[in-house]
Amino acid sequence: MSKNKREKVDPRVIRTKRMFKDAFISLLQENKDQNKLTVQRLADRAELTRATFYLHYHDIEDLKEQMVDEVLEELTKKIHPLFDENQDIDDPPIDSFLAHIYEHGVLFNVMFENNDFRKRLFGIITEIVSIRRETRKVKRHTNQVPIEIIASSTFGIVSWWIENGMPYSPRYLAEQINLVFRNNTNARP
Numbered sequence: 468m469s470k471n472k473r474e475k476v477d478p479r480v481i482r483t484k485r486m487f488k489d490a491f492i493s494l495l496q497e498n499k500d501q502n503k504l505t506v507q508r509l510a511d512r513a514e515l516t517r518a519t520f521y522l523h524y525h526d527i528e529d530l531k532e533q534m535v536d537e538v539l540e541e542l543t544k545k546i547h548p549l550f551d552e553n554q555d556i557d558d559p560p561i562d563s564f565l566a567h568i569y570e571h572g573v574l575f576n577v578m579f580e581n582n583d584f585r586k587r588l589f590g591i592i593t594e595i596v597s598i599r600r601e602t603r604k605v606k607r608h609t610n611q612v613p614i615e616i617i618a619s620s621t622f623g624i625v626s627w628w629i630e631n632g633m634p635y636s637p638r639y640l641a642e643q644i645n646l647v648f649r650n651n652t653n654a655r656p
Contacts, residue, residue, distance in 0.1 A: 480523070486515060487509060487523065487524070488534055490509050490510075490512035491504075491527075491530060491531070491534070491577075493512055494508060494509065496573065496577065506527060534574065534578065535578055535581060535583065535584045538575070539584075539587050539591065541567070542564065542567050543591060545564075545567050546560050546563060546564055546594075546595060560599065561641045562638060562641040564592075564595060565625070565628075565638075565641050566638075568633075569633055572629075575629050576629055579626070579629050579630065585626075588625075589619075592618045592621050592622050592625070593614060596617045596618045597614050620647060621644055624640070624643070624644055624647070
């Protein structure tokens with residue numbers, strides 16, 4: 468096996484990390500005050516030891532950062548193939564984007580309090596809008612809505628959706644977002 472190939476991760480490590488992540492989410496659902504969260508409480512909830520926690524994470528902030536990285540990396544991996552030139556323009560990536568958020572709703576709801584998470588999520592939305600416009604090969608028009616305005620509007624809608632417990636299906640919300648920009652065909656995310 469070459470050095471360039473990733474080493475296979477022990478399933479026990481994957482399971483242990485999953486247990487700590489589930490415990491983290493569970494504790495934050497009970498009390499959103501992250502200052503009251505301790506490694507001991509996490510370990511107790513995960514039914515593991517503090518020593519096991521420290522084998523995998525430096526501290527709670529490290530756990531949180533790894534969770535943010537993983538969920539946003541997974542989201543990005545899901546979205547990028549949708550920008551293939553053969554992709555149907557009537558099937559916008561916002562649908563898949565919202566479906567992913569919905570699938571991981573509890574985590575997104577908890578992590579949405581994190582400013583870095585919000586900034587990175589906004590960056591992904593901006594990228595979706597930008598690449599979508601590029602792949603549609605839209606000619607420059609003077610009435611074209613700037614990408615930043617579309618991304619900010621979309622982010623506002625998605626933020627409201629997450630903060631209010633995702634009361635609508637991802638498909639319905641995607642349709643509503645597209646309606647917002649329907650009057651200006653160049654604005655559609």
